[in-house]
Amino acid sequence: xxxxxxxxxxxxxxxxxxxxxxxxxxxxxxxxxxxxxxxxxxxxxxxxxxxxxxxxxxxxxxxxxxxxxxxxxxxxxxxxxxxxxxxxxxxxxxxxxxxxxxxxxxxxxxxxxxxxxxxxxxxxxxxxxxxxxxxxxxxxxxxxxxxxxxxxxxxxxxxxxxxxxxxxxxxxxxxxxxxxxxxxxxxxxxxxxxxxxxxxxxxxxxxxxxxxxxxxxxxxxxxxxxxxxxxxxxxxxxxxxxxxxxxxxxxxxxxxxxxxxxxxxxxxxxxxxxxxxxxxxxxxxxxxxxxxxxxxxxxxxxxxxxxxxxxxxxxxxxxxxxxxxxxxxxxxxxxxxxxxxxxxxxxxxxxxxxxxxxxxxxxxxxxxxxxxxxxxxxxxxxxxxxxxxxxxxxxxxxxxxxxxxxxxxxxxxxxxxxxxxxxxxxxxxxxxxxxxxx
Amino acid sequence: xxxxxxxxxxxxxxxxxxxxxxxxxxxxxxxxxxxxxxxxxxxxxxxxxxxxxxxxxxxxxxxxxxxxxx
Numbered sequence: 003x004x005x006x007x008x009x010x011x012x013x014x015x016x017x018x019x020x021x022x023x024x025x026x027x028x029x030x031x032x033x034x035x036x037x038x039x040x041x042x043x044x045x046x047x048x049x050x051x052x053x054x055x056x057x058x059x060x061x062x063x064x065x066x067x068x069x070x071x072x073x074x075x076x077x078x079x080x081x082x083x084x085x086x087x088x089x090x091x092x093x094x095x096x097x098x099x100x101x102x103x104x105x106x107x108x109x110x111x112x113x114x115x116x117x118x119x120x121x122x123x124x125x126x127x128x129x130x131x132x133x134x135x136x137x138x139x140x141x142x143x144x145x146x147x148x149x150x151x152x153x154x155x156x157x158x159x160x161x162x163x164x165x166x167x168x169x170x171x172x173x174x175x176x177x178x179x180x181x182x183x184x185x186x187x188x189x190x191x192x193x194x195x196x197x198x199x200x201x202x203x204x205x206x207x208x209x210x211x212x213x214x215x216x217x218x219x220x221x222x223x224x225x226x227x228x229x230x231x232x233x234x235x236x237x238x239x240x241x242x243x244x245x246x247x248x249x250x251x252x253x254x255x256x257x258x259x260x261x262x263x264x265x266x267x268x269x270x271x272x273x274x275x276x277x278x279x280x281x282x283x284x285x286x287x288x289x290x291x292x293x294x295x296x297x298x299x300x301x302x303x304x305x306x307x308x309x310x311x312x313x314x315x316x317x318x319x320x321x322x323x324x325x326x327x328x329x330x331x332x333x334x335x336x337x338x339x340x341x342x343x344x345x346x347x348x349x350x351x352x353x354x355x356x357x358x359x360x361x362x363x364x365x366x367x368x369x370x371x372x373x374x375x376x377x378x379x380x381x382x383x384x385x386x387x388x389x390x391x392x393x394x395x396x397x398x399x400x401x402x403x404x405x406x407x408x409x410x411x412x413x414x415x416x417x418x419x420x421x422x423x424x425x426x427x428x429x430x431x432x433x434x435x436x437x438x439x440x
Numbered sequence: 441x442x443x444x445x446x447x448x449x450x451x452x453x454x455x456x457x458x459x460x461x462x463x464x465x466x467x468x469x470x471x472x473x474x475x476x477x478x479x480x481x482x483x484x485x486x487x488x489x490x491x492x493x494x495x496x497x498x499x500x501x502x503x504x505x506x507x508x509x510x
Contacts, residue, residue, distance in 0.1 A: 192444040193484070203494065203508075212492050223490035225505045246495055250503040322485065329481050332450050336474045339457030343467040350461070 068145060075143035082141045084155060089113075089137070091129045102128060106137065106152065114147075115139065117154040125157055126168035126269075135159050165265055172274050172299060181281045182302040188286045190306055190317060191254045193325060196223040197318050198253035200243045203228045206261040207290070207311035214315035219322045225253065231260040236270035244279040256283055257314045258300060259290030271298035280304055290314035395419040407432040443484050450477040 058065045089106030096102055100119030105112050115137065117125070129135050136159075139152035158164065176182065197215060201207040203226055215224050229243035230236050240258070247253055258280055260268070270276055271291045280287050281303040289304035290311045301307040308314035389395060396404035397417050403409075404416055410429040418425040441449070453474040457467060493505040 191442070192447065195443075196490075198495065216489075216492075220489040221485070221487040223493065225493045225495050226508065227495040246497060246503055250495055250505075252505075326485050329447065329450075329478065329485060332447070332454060333478045333482075335454045336450065336457070336471065336478060339454050340467060340471040340474075343457055343462065343471075344464065346461050347464045347467070 067148070071143055071145040071148055075145065078141050078143060078150075084138055084140045086136050086138050087113075087152065088134065091131060091133050091135055094128060094131065096128060102154075104129075106135075113152050114144065114149050115152045115154050116144075117157070121155050126164045127171060128167075129157060129159060129164060130167065133159055133163050135164070165269075169272055169299070172272060172277070173302075176274070176277060176281075176299065176303070181277065186281070186305075188305045190286050190288070193219070193320055194222055194254035194318060196225060196253045197315075198247040198250075198256045199224060199226045200229050200240060200247060200256060200258045201226065201260050201311070202231045205231060207259050210261070210311040211257055211315040214312050215319050218316065219319035219325075221322065222319045225250075232263065232267045232270060237273035237276050240270055240273075240276045241279040244276075244283060248282075248284055251284075253285055255285055255318050256287045257290060257308075257311065257318055258287055258304065259308075259311050259314055260292070261311065262292040262296075265296070268292045268296055268298060271300040274299075276300060277303045288314045288317055389419060389421050392421065394425075407434050441480075443481060446477045446481045446484075450474055450481065453477070 055063055057063050057069075087106065089108050089112075092105040092107055092112070094102060094104035097119075100122055102115075102117040102122045104115050104117075106115050107113075122128070135157050137152065137154045138156040139154045142151050142153050143149070144151040159167075180186070197211075199208065199211050201211075208226055212224055215222055225247075227243040227247050230239035244256070244258070247256055258271075260271075262268075268291055271289070277299040280289065280300050286305040287303075288306045288308055289298070289300045290308040290313065291298045291300060297307075306314075306317055308317050395418070397419065398404055398409060399415055399417075410416060410432055412429055412431050414429050416427060416429060418427060453470050456462075457470055457474075462470075492508045494508050495503060495505050497503050
């Protein structure tokens with residue numbers, strides 16, 4: 003036994019809380035290479051007297067159970083490198099300190115497993131009951147129970163079970179907070195003067211975005227905030243880059259992304275810290291992570307989702323030539339509309355002139371008709387009309403009409419008005435007609 | 441006013457001038473405003489090509505954008 007495994011044995015003994023004297027353990031295995039002691043037959047169990055004081059080789063030198071299990075553990079740990087094993091998860095219990103205890107089993111066998119909190123923290127999510135997982139484990143012995151045990155270092159579910167579970171857990175939480183709500187989505191600026199790009203300066207995304215922006219809209223400035231986009235430090239790095247852009251404050255829109263990769267490569271874009279930072283940006287964010295099929299939580303939290311960094315750049319900037327054409331057209335329309343207004347005002351003026359004339363003519367005409375009507379009625383009432391028909395109108399000297407025999411005395415002078423003049427005359431005699439007499 | 445706002449205002453003015461009759465004085469005023477928007481927007485579109493830069497944080501915490509290829 004070398005000194006390293008000796009130290010390990012001492013360490014393990016201390017950790018398990020056993021208080022077995024180490025020399026026993028070591029002594030037991032001093033002769034590990036010797037043939038195993040026969041166990042079945044009494045006769046063969048007998049040993050030469052010279053060896054009977056060796057630990058565990060006689061009733062007198064019996065070793066403790068702790069020594070046995072610790073020694074076993076040492077052998078097993080020393081002999082077997084960490085291995086990937088596959089099995090079904092049963093009875094997972096989560097300790098309040100974050101350790102996971104469960105059993106891995108298949109049709110024929112099972113083994114107890116432990117995943118210490120320091121390792122469990124790095125796992126995406128705890129596996130579900132009955133989930134088949136692959137686990138990287140180091141074989142050991144749990145002395146207190148005399149059980150074979152796997153200390154699990156990493157787990158991966160067959161298929162996407164764990165990814166999905168972790169994704170759904172964060173998704174559920176952030177959705178409940180309204181981070182993915184449609185109402186939160188802001189429109190992208192028509193012509194950003196500066197596009198910030200949060201990605202790796204070593205990645206393909208930078209080249210793709212820059213070439214699209216320079217082709218479509220070369221007047222827009224592209225500023226890259228470098229972030230490590232995969233690996234354990236990626237979330238922190240991406241969050242820091244987003245914060246730099248926010249603090250700098252000169253970008254009109256942010257593209258957050260990277261080129262395609264495995265699910266593991268893209269995982270940082272599902273990290274809660276990253277998703278929150280993206281959602282909290284003061285300017286609209288376009289996410290462009292990986293390929294079309296991979297939706298990340300950043301995609302859901304962003305104001306706009308693009309399938310690729312190139313597509314993100316196309317969404318971020320307009321085609322300058324289109325914009326120039328649009329503005330030119332607006333200029334033409336403006337002039338035409340203004341001219342039309344002037345023309346319309348001129349027409350209105352002309353129309354107003356005609357209306358005034360028409361209104362005036364109408365008034366005069368109405369006056370004339372009224373006048374004619376009145377004149378006609380006047381004419382009908384006038385005694386002149388009667389005279390014109392051959393009658394005479396008599397008046398006394400004072401000009402009072404003579405309409406009765408009582409108006410005149412015999413010999414009184416009077417005037418008869420006839421059609422073409424007056425006749426001055428004198429009444430010779432007046433007589434009153436009786437009723438009915440003509 | 442941002443480029444976008446200018447173009448939006450210009451569109452509004454064109455629509456207003458196209459759609460309804462107004463006093464000559466008001467029409468002229470709108471036209472002048474539209475011409476100003478048009479001039480500003482065109483100036484912005486005629487800017488020179490921008491560089492690609494990297495946003496770095498200096499040791500004193502100040503953020504600065506420097507040319508990528510520099």
